[in-house]
Amino acid sequence: AKARFIANNPLSKAQHELAAGALPGGNTRSILHTSPFPLAMKQGKDSYVWDLDNHKYVDFVGELSAGLLGHSHPAIYRTIHHTLTETGLSLGATTTHEHAYAELLCARFRLDRVRMANSGTEANLHALAAARHHTGRRRVVVFSGAYHGAVLSFGDGVAAPNTVDREEFVVVPRYNDLEMARRVIAGVEDLAAVLVEPVQGAGGCIVGGREFLVGVREAAREKGAVFILDEVMTSRLAPRGLGVEMGLEPDLVTLGKYLGGGLAFGAFGGREEVMRVYDPRVAGSLPHSGTFNNNTLVMAVGKTALGEVYTPEVCVEFNKKGDRFRDRLREVANGSRLSVTGKGSLIGLHFTEDGMQEITCGEDVKEKARPDLRDLFWFEMLEAGFWVTKRGFIAMILGTPHEDLGDFVEAVKVFLERHQAILIV
């Protein structure tokens, strides 16, 4: 499969070699590097992408969940065009667009106050700064497998080497283990915040249990720490985000991805009492900067994305479609080394030695992972015309036709049958 991949993609291979002359490793996003070389895409339209060698794919990467609306949604194009011609890009001043989108975000996600940023990473950094300023404390509890941004990554139970303030983060060794979380949180001195994803996205699309998440919140409250829910990926899963849907009552919520309508975006908000640290009228407040925080284009496009396209009704239907899709994948995977995790329109595919039924944290999967099967699957899905992440993460796109979902289920079935000698447990 790998040899065919190399033979079928000469232009991507050449592009990778050229690009490595200007960019270390040939790109600017580590996650997009794949061996022997990554595919370079040249175009996206609706729910499809085309690579340099002109293969067409059904796009299941969905820009790691930021591409929810697809590559060419007419309402987004219209808003971009209108904003460019009527308003301009970024005005170096506060605008009505900024306020309009803020109102919508507050109403939809039940936030008292919100502030904008350029990415989910920034949203989390500012939320942590708010928590630290509000509590006058420094340390933060996170969970193994968590991804909160480029400089806030906690795979394998440790802070990545490029994590800011590395020594100030305490990592709970297992997600979904409430006993463990309670113990760790109770033992941390100087605790400013507990930061958690309601579904670990990059960590494998692993769903957090309600009891676990509520328990973590209570443990944070007992310590007087700020409970921050990272909904950068999960706000798409319910009309008001998972926090409201699950009754998690976070102090702060961080947002991003599709809420910029496909453009760079981040936001953080929540209780007025905490968000007040960013009110410049209050003595001793924190500065919150960012040249493009309120750029007109993203404010207008984001508002269209959330207000006109991804309405509560659309959100509910879309995630039901995701649940049905996952059920069908689970059905064909039954009895094999493939396990399917996730919620709504976010799906995780895992290859393990015994085809685990219950996956509650990254450590569960890691001990029994079969990266050889995962790689084989990736190469063969590409050949069958499906663009999926190598790690097995699927972020669905709103407009993907039912037939494409059905074809993928069929392709997975064929794959499992073709390799049954190594895939059936």
Ligand code: PMP
């Ligand atoms: N938090 C979560 C849960 C994420 O999934 C991501 C992005 N994958 C981020 C934060 C960071 O967002 P961004 O890439 O926009 O900085």
